[in-house]
Structures are given as C-alpha cells and as structure tokens.
Amino acid sequence: MPEKNAVEMRGVTKRYPRVLACDGVDLSIRQGEIHAIIGENGAGKSTLMKILYGMVRPDEGSITLNGKSLTGHSASDSIRLGLGMVHQHFMLIDPFTVAENVVLGIEPVRAGLFIDGRTARERVERLSSEYGLALAPDERIENLSVGLEQRAEIVKVLYRGADILILDEPTGVLTPQEVTELFVVLRALRESGRTIIFITHKLNEVIELADRVTVMRDGRVTGVVSAAETTPAELARMMVGRDVLLRVERREATPGEAVLVVNKLSAVGRKGTHVLDHVSLKIRSGEILGIAGVHGNGQTELVDAITGLHATSSGNVTLSGTDITNLRPRTIRDLGVAHVPEDRLERGLVPEFTVAENLLLGHHHRAGYSKRGLIDVAKMEEHARELIVEHDLRPADSSISASHLSGGNQQKLIVAREFDGAPALLIASQPTRGVDIGAIEFVHTNILKMRDAGAAVLLVSAELSEIMTLSDRIAVMYGGRIVQEFEGGTVSEEELGRYMTGAAGAEAAVEAEGTAEATGAAGGTA
Amino acid sequence: MSLPGASGTTTPAVETVETAGTGRIVSLLAPLVAVLAAFLVGGLVVAAIGESPLEFYSILFRGAFGSVDGVGLVLFNATPLIFAGLAVAFAFRSGLFNIGGEGQLYIGSFVCAWMALQMPAAPAVLLIPLLILASAAGGALWAAIPGYLKARFGVHEVINTIMMNFIAVALTSYLVVEIFKEPGQMTPQTAVIPMAGELPRLAGFFQTIGVPLPNANPLNASFLIALVAVWLAWFILQRTTLGYEIRAVGHNMSAAEYAGINVRRTLVMAMLLSGSFAGLVATNEVMGFRHRFLDNFSSGVGFMGIAVALLGRNSPVGVLFAALLFGVLNTGALEVDIFTEVPRELILVVQAVTIILVVVGNEIVRRRLARGRAMGCPSKEGAEAS
Numbered sequence: 001m002p003e004k005n006a007v008e009m010r011g012v013t014k015r016y017p018r019v020l021a022c023d024g025v026d027l028s029i030r031q032g033e034i035h036a037i038i039g040e041n042g043a044g045k046s047t048l049m050k051i052l053y054g055m056v057r058p059d060e061g062s063i064t065l066n067g068k069s070l071t072g073h074s075a076s077d078s079i080r081l082g083l084g085m086v087h088q089h090f091m092l093i094d095p096f097t098v099a100e101n102v103v104l105g106i107e108p109v110r111a112g113l114f115i116d117g118r119t120a121r122e123r124v125e126r127l128s129s130e131y132g133l134a135l136a137p138d139e140r141i142e143n144l145s146v147g148l149e150q151r152a153e154i155v156k157v158l159y160r161g162a163d164i165l166i167l168d169e170p171t172g173v174l175t176p177q178e179v180t181e182l183f184v185v186l187r188a189l190r191e192s193g194r195t196i197i198f199i200t201h202k203l204n205e206v207i208e209l210a211d212r213v214t215v216m217r218d219g220r221v222t223g224v225v226s227a228a229e230t231t232p233a234e235l236a237r238m239m240v241g242r243d244v245l246l247r248v249e250r251r252e253a254t255p256g257e258a259v260l261v262v263n264k265l266s267a268v269g270r271k272g273t274h275v276l277d278h279v280s281l282k283i284r285s286g287e288i289l290g291i292a293g294v295h296g297n298g299q300t301e302l303v304d305a306i307t308g309l310h311a312t313s314s315g316n317v318t319l320s321g322t323d324i325t326n327l328r329p330r331t332i333r334d335l336g337v338a339h340v341p342e343d344r345l346e347r348g349l350v351p352e353f354t355v356a357e358n359l360l361l362g363h364h365h366r367a368g369y370s371k372r373g374l375i376d377v378a379k380m381e382e383h384a385r386e387l388i389v390e391h392d393l394r395p396a397d398s399s400i401s402a403s404h405l406s407g408g409n410q411q412k413l414i415v416a417r418e419f420d421g422a423p424a425l426l427i428a429s430q431p432t433r434g435v436d437i438g439a440i441e442f443v444h445t446n447i448l449k450m451r452d453a454g455a456a457v458l459l460v461s462a463e464l465s466e467i468m469t470l471s472d473r474i475a476v477m478y479g480g481r482i483v484q485e486f487e488g489g490t491v492s493e494e495e496l497g498r499y500m501t502g503a504a505g506a507e508a509a510v511e512a513e514g515t516a517e518a519t520g521a522a523g524g525t526a
Numbered sequence: 527m528s529l530p531g532a533s534g535t536t537t538p539a540v541e542t543v544e545t546a547g548t549g550r551i552v553s554l555l556a557p558l559v560a561v562l563a564a565f566l567v568g569g570l571v572v573a574a575i576g577e578s579p580l581e582f583y584s585i586l587f588r589g590a591f592g593s594v595d596g597v598g599l600v601l602f603n604a605t606p607l608i609f610a611g612l613a614v615a616f617a618f619r620s621g622l623f624n625i626g627g628e629g630q631l632y633i634g635s636f637v638c639a640w641m642a643l644q645m646p647a648a649p650a651v652l653l654i655p656l657l658i659l660a661s662a663a664g665g666a667l668w669a670a671i672p673g674y675l676k677a678r679f680g681v682h683e684v685i686n687t688i689m690m691n692f693i694a695v696a697l698t699s700y701l702v703v704e705i706f707k708e709p710g711q712m713t714p715q716t717a718v719i720p721m722a723g724e725l726p727r728l729a730g731f732f733q734t735i736g737v738p739l740p741n742a743n744p745l746n747a748s749f750l751i752a753l754v755a756v757w758l759a760w761f762i763l764q765r766t767t768l769g770y771e772i773r774a775v776g777h778n779m780s781a782a783e784y785a786g787i788n789v790r791r792t793l794v795m796a797m798l799l800s801g802s803f804a805g806l807v808a809t810n811e812v813m814g815f816r817h818r819f820l821d822n823f824s825s826g827v828g829f830m831g832i833a834v835a836l837l838g839r840n841s842p843v844g845v846l847f848a849a850l851l852f853g854v855l856n857t858g859a860l861e862v863d864i865f866t867e868v869p870r871e872l873i874l875v876v877q878a879v880t881i882i883l884v885v886v887g888n889e890i891v892r893r894r895l896a897r898g899r900a901m902g903c904p905s906k907e908g909a910e911a912s
Binding site for chain 1: 765766767768769770771773774777778780781782783784785786787788
C-alpha cells in the first residue's frame with residue numbers, strides 16, 4: 001500500500017445495554033480517496049462515525065487519525081486533527097448570511113471586539129471559488145436552495161481546516177442535477193488531496209463516485225471492495241445478507257374508470273403565495289401516476305389539498321364522481337382515500353401510541369372498531385395481530401409503542417394501515433424515504449399489488465428511480481404547476497430533472513392557463 | 527480486506543423491546559426515588575434549623591398514620607387534590623396545560639351551593655346527583671372558555687386559565703359578599719345547603735365494619751366519588767373514541783389532523799372534561815364538609831393539582847397516589863405544628879422540594895432513556911433519516 005491511511009480504526013467495538021452497535025470493526029480510509037460506507041439502518045455506520053468523530057466513546061479498539069493515535073478523544077480533538085462532518089440535517093442559522101454561518105464560533109475579530117466581516121467574506125469567497133461552489137458570501141441562508149445550503153456546510157467544514165470530510169447521507173435531499181454538481185465538488189476536493197468519507201444507502205452513487213466501499217451489516221464489516229469492481233447487486237447482497245430485488249417486477253397497467261380527477265386546483269400557502277396553480281390531473285383505477293419534483297414545488301400541498309388537509313382557493317377535486325373539494329379529512333378518508341404521508345414521524349404516527357393504537361389511526365371511529373363512543377379493544381388487538389402477521393412487522397408485538405420500531409418498520413406499519421380495506425385512491429408520498437432496501441422492496445411490491453387490485457395510485461417521490469420504476473404515467477411539478485406529463489418508460493432521468501428545475505418547463509410556464517388545460521386534457525386522454 | 531462476520535448476532539428489534547420494558551420500570555421508580563430524596567433534603571433543612579429530622583418525620587408520620595383518625599384525615603385531605611390533579615392531568619393528555627383548576631373549582635363550588643339553595647325541598651336521591659352534575663358543569667363551563675379560545679383562535683391556554691382564575695375568585699367573592707351572603711352573618715359565606723344535598727360522612731360506615739373512625743372525622747363520600755373519577759378518567763382516556771382522539775391530539779397534533787380527527791372539537795372536549803374534574807372539588811368542600819360556599823375557601827388546591835399531576839405523571843392512577851402523598855404531608859403538618867418547634871411551613875418546603883426533584887428526576891430519566899434508545903436502538907438511523 002503506497003498511500004498513507006488517513007483513518008485507521010481497528011477492532012472497534014461499542015456495546016449498548018442490549019445491542020452490539022459495532023462489533024470489532026476495522027476501517028481503513030486511504031489518504032485522498034472517496035470512501036463510501038454503506039449499510040442498512042442500524043448496521044452501525046452512524047455509531048462508527050460518531051466514534052471516529054469523538055461523540056461516542058468505544059468500548060474497545062484503536063483509532064488513528066492522520067497518523068495520530070487517539071484515545072478518549074472529543075469532537076474538538078478530531079476537528080483539530082482535520083476531521084470535518086457535514087451532517088445530514090444542516091446546522092445553519094437561517095437569517096444569517098453564508099459568511100456569518102461559516103465563521104460562526106471562530107469569527108475573525110477586529111480590534112478584539114468586532115467581527116471582521118470583510119475578512120470572513122473574503123475567505124468564504126476564496127474557498128468557494130477554489131472548489132467551484134458558486135456561493136455568494138452575503139446571501140442569507142433562508143434564500144438558498146438545499147443544494148447551496150449543503151455547500152455552505154461544506155465550506156464551513158473546510159474553513160475549519162478539515163482535510164478529512166465525513167458526509168452523512170448527503171444526496172438524500174438533492175435533485176439529480178444537484179447530485180451531479182455535488183459529485184463534481186467532491187471530486188475537486190479529492191483532487192486537492194482531501195479525503196472523503198461518504199455515508200449513503202444509494203448503491204448507484206457508490207459505484208459512480210467512490211473509490212472504495214466498506215459495507216456494514218449488524219455492526220460488522222461484511223466487505224471492503226473497490227467500487228470499480230463491484231455491482232449494485234453484490235453490494236445489496238452484502239448489505240442485506242440475501243439477494244434483493246432492486247427493481248420490482250411490474251406488469252402492464254390495465255386502467256379502468258377515472259377515480260381521481262383534479263381540475264384546475266389552486267391553493268394559497270401560508271405566506272400568501274400560490275403554492276398550487278391550476279393543477280389538473282386524472283388517475284384511473286389500476287394505474288399509478290408518479291409526481292416528480294424538487295421538494296417544495298407544490299407536491300405536499302397537492303396531496304394535502306386532495307386529502308382535505310389544505311384548503312383550496314379554486315378548482316375542484318372529484319373522487320369517482322363525488323366532489324370532495326375542501327371536505328373534512330375524515331369524510332374524504334371514509335370515501336376511500338388512503339394516504340401514506342411524506343413524514344412518518346410528523347404525521348403518519350403517534351409515536352407514543354402502541355402499535356395496535358397506531359394501526360387504528362384514522363379508522364378508529366369506524367363501525368367495527370368503535371361502538372357507541374367506545375373503542376373495541378379486542379377488535380383493535382385482533383386487527384393489529386392480523387396486520388402484523390400479514391405485513392411481517394417486527395417485533396411482532398402490538399403493545400410496544402411505535403417509537404420503539406425501526407424506521408423501516410414504522411413505515412411498514414403505516415403502509416399496513418393505509419393499504420388495509422381496499423381504498424379506491426391510494427396516495428403514497430415519499431413512501432420509502434429513509435428506509436432500508438428490504439423495506440423498499442416491500443413497499444414497492446405492495447404499491448403494485450394495490451394497483452393491480454384496482455386502486456388508483458398517486459405516487460409522490462423525490463426519488464426519481466422510484467418514480468420511474470413504479471409509475472405508469474409521470475407528471476412533473478415545478479412552482480406549483482404540473483409542467484409536463486410523460487408516459488412511463490418514455491423519459492430519461494435527465495429529462496425529468498430538467499423539467500423539475502424549471503429549465504425545460506420555461507415555455508410551459510409562459511402558457512400558464514393553456515398548459516394547465518392541455519395537461520388536464522392530456523391526462524384525460526392518456 | 528473484508529472481515530468475515532460470524533453469524534449469530536442478536537436480533538436488535540427484540541432487544542429494543544426489553545430496553546423499553548426496563549424503561550417503564552425506571553420511569554415508575556423515578557417518582558419514588560424523588561420522594562425519598564425530597565425527604566432527605568427536607569431532613570437536612572430540619573437539621574439546619576436545629577431540630578431533629580428523625581423526630582420531625584416520626585411526628586409527621588405519626589400524625590398521618592398513628593391513628594385511624596389520622597388516616598381518615600389523610601384521605602380527606604387527599605380528596606380535593608385527586609380532583610384537582612385529575613383536572614390538570616386530563617387536560618395535559620390533550621397537550622393543554624390547564625392552570626385554571628383553582629378558578630374552575632370555585633365556580634363549580636359556587637354553582638353547587640347555589641343550586642342546592644334553589645331546591646330546599648328536593649329529596650336526596652334527586653339532589654345529590656344533581657349537585658354532582660352542577661359542580662362538574664360549573665367547572666366545565668369555566669374551562670370551556672379558555673378551551674374554546676385556544677381551539678378557535680390559538681390563544682395560549684395558560685394565560686387564559688390564569689386570568690379566568692382571577693375572575694372566578696373575584697366573581698364568587700362578589701356574589702357571596704354582595705348577593706348570597708347568609709343573612710345576619712359577618713362571614714362571607716352562603717347559607718347552609720339543605721340536608722338532602724349533603725354527602726354522608728364515612729365514619730358510620732367504617733364503624734360498622736369495625737374500623738373505629740371517630741364521628742368527628744370529616745372524611746365523606748366525596749372520597750368515593752374521587753375514586754370513581756380516577757377510574758372514569760382512565761376509562762375515558764383508554765377506552766373511548768374520544769379519549770383515543772384526545773391522546774392522539776396531545777401526542778401529535780398533525781398526525782391527529784391527518785387521521786381525520788377534529789382537533790378543535792377534541793381540545794374543547796378535553797378542557798370541558800378537565801374542568802369537570804376540577805369542579806367536582808365541590809363535592810368535598812360544599813356537599814361533604816362545609817355544607818356551604820365560603821369565600822376564598824380554597825388554599826390553592828387548584829394549583830396543588832398541577833404538582834399532583836406532575837408527580838403522578840399525568841396518569842389517573844398516578845394522580846391518586848400523588849394526592850395521597852400530599853394528603854399525608856398535609857395531615858402530618860398539623861401534628862408537626864402542634865408538637866415541635868419546626869414551623870409547619872417546612873412541610874411546604876418538603877412538598878416543593880419533592881416537586882422539584884420529581885421534575886428534575888423525570889428529566890434525567892427521560893434523557894437516560896432517550897440516549898439509551900438513540901444509541902442502543904437500531905431505529906436511530908432510520909429516525910434520523912426521516
């Protein structure tokens with residue numbers, strides 16, 4: 001091995017009262033490489049990185065960072081030794097400028113009292129241009145796109161002198177274009193001699209970007225491979241421990257009658273902006289309409305407007321001919337609309353409730369579960385037992401609180417609940433966000449099953465591969481409008497990406513009303 | 527190089543459940559530990575003023591448990607605290623902080639006394655249930671106003687319930703001084719309610735089963751109503767659709783909304799029921815003990831309810847035990863006052879220290895659990911990712 005190792009972890013073990021989070025993990029990161037660490041939720045990646053960063057103390061094992069052996073180090077020690085972490089959730093202060101955020105905590109000071117704004121700006125500018133980050137130092141964070149916010153985080157870490165960067169799931173929040181741009185930045189950083197540790201669960205990115213890959217499962221390293229010599233299938237097998245269907249089998253759709261018809265629907269957001277602008281779409285039974293779009297372009301409001309959670313200002317929504325515009329959420333649910341919400345912890349679950357209670361959420365008032373104002377506890381338990389078995393929820397215990405389930409099982413719980421009772425319309429919003437490959441396979445298979453059983457499915461996802469795998473038709477949302485619609489399988493990721501960022505949708509946006517009409521009509525005849 | 531991972535690792539999910547189980551035990555133990563620690567700190571304070579802590583506590587517990595009369599007093603003193611504690615705990619389960627128990631119990635008590643005085647000839651079978659309902663309705667009405675303001679306009683219930691307290695005290699004071707004062711008396715109180723509206727004392731009953739509770743002991747049937755109220759609060763929360771919705775709203779309002787629950791209506795209902803529990807203090811004060819409404823009778827029972835609910839971790843059964851503990855302290859305080867140089871205010875210090883230690887203890891336990899879960903539980907990464 002000619003290269004020096006930037007990070008050397010040997011036999012690192014971390015025991016928690018009931019769980020072995022890291023079990024004799026060896027990790028070698030070479031100087032100047034992009035090293036991906038992959039594994040399912042709970043595989044120990046995060047714990048391992050926290051140990052490296054000095055946030056968690058290991059029970060056993062040795063750590064060497066840039067040639068220095070570390071014992072009982074703290075995060076500030078590792079920062080001093082050149083380690084920097086770009087967190088998955090950005091740690092930025094929104095009303096502050098980029099420069100202010102970058103220097104926060106170690107501000108250059110003038111006359112011992114005042115922050116030297118000019119020096120701060122200059123340094124940010126220099127770092128930004130060096131790596132092609134295109135960051136304006138005086139822009140406020142709140143005005144930046146997610147991709148630029150992430151760059152501000154990267155600059156923050158570089159400003160602190162990091163030559164080893166840990167990026168925790170950095171692409172989860174980005175558009176395909178932003179991902180491409182991020183990769184350019186990361187390669188530039190590698191060229192400058194920096195080392196990058198890249199935590200992810202997206203196998204294609206690993207193959208595209210990384211030099212080497214460490215795969216973890218159940219707290220152990222199950223493989224270290226060169227990215228050039230592996231395949232997604234092999235990586236998935238090492239991660240899960242069995243063969244995984246990375247792409248579910250899908251039969252041709254056999255659409256029936258129109259179930260959901262959205263006609264020129266508009267809605268106003270909290271700040272008085274038009275979050276939905278004459279949106280029209282139509283979904284027939286037995287087909288999946290996928291909505292692609294960068295988060296924040298009206299998808300959330302569209303789903304909320306259909307389900308009665310967001311008031312609309314004009315236009316209407318009909319479900320199998322019944323006008324459901326602005327009805328109460330309960331009425332809409334009772335008419336056969338099921339909804340897997342985009343944020344399972346914020347909306348989909350009451351974390352403190354037991355699994356059984358959560359499986360009843362939204363159905364709790366219905367006959368069979370509720371009699372004269374009383375919950376039928378026996379029925380609730382029976383219902384829970386059935387769904388737990390049917391959907392292989394683990395642990396198979398209806399009495400524990402949902403907060404104790406893993407993310408994947410929380411999602412399975414929501415899917416189990418919402419898919420129950422043959423809904424006419426199924427709305428699945430980010431149905432696989434943050435869940436394991438195994439659970440993704442499960443969710444995708446079930447969405448297709450629902451479609452084949454005759455449900456109309458509205459799929460909203462930031463995950464383009466998900467949209468492309470499952471959808472019979474694809475609509476792209478940008479700026480609160482549907483800017484384009486495609487037949488499934490007739491469009492490339494890049495093309496979708498261009499519409500998602502508004503680049504290709506410019507002409508569509510000009511023909512404001514006309515497009516909405518046309519899209520509606522196209523949806524009708526498709 | 528790759529590390530061949532030997533098979534046979536534990537199933538993480540199952541382990542997590544066990545962690546949750548031990549967590550439950552720990553969280554149940556926390557109040558007990560806090561109470562013991564509070565006694566210790568209280569003892570230090572006693573020692574600091576030059577008295578013997580041992581003597582202090584032995585007198586205190588002798589007062590509470592040394593005689594049947596003492597135990598009766600403990601239950602009597604605990605009764606209004608059970609109602610007040612339930613009021614706070616119940617509202618809290620919907621996510622609302624009802625600081626207005628004091629005002630609600632004043633209104634409930636006044637309505638109860640007023641109603642009784644309107645029906646001098648009604649028989650007990652009619653009057654007693656009616657007065658119980660009137661007490662609850664009075665408290666419910668007073669709580670519904672801030673509840674409605676919260677649900678409709680989002681105005682913070684803490685401010686409004688506090689304001690409603692001032693209004694309730696002043697209003698009942700005005701009514702009892704200016705309009706409903708007992709004729710020919712100086713004391714600002716209403717006339718005595720009809721006999722038919724009085725709740726029986728329990729001394730007679732206990733004597734027939736061989737427990738020598740003296741006739742003078744004020745323990746009355748209101749204590750039994752309090753026990754029923756504990757069960758009722760539990761039943762509503764755990765077994766009814768409304769209770770399910772109240773808990774859903776309290777834990778996660780957006781999930782409740784998503785599930786089609788009418789959040790506003792649920793909040794108002796929770797406050798109505800919470801106020802009802804506070805209003806039921808009247809069954810002890812008016813129907814069981816004084817048999818009239820006395821101006822300014824409550825020495826902060828409504829506020830003690832907050833502490834009771836906190837100590838009882840907002841569960842109805844927890845409230846029952848917390849109220850009994852405070853009943854012991856209140857009863858023992860009397861004895862301490864009589865037999866030692868220790869000022870009875872010290873009991874208040876011990877109570878206050880208990881509350882503080884419970885709050886701190888809860889927080890420590892909660893963090894412990896959260897940390898254990900974050901590190902030990904495999905769901906951590908998933909939770910982070912979402």
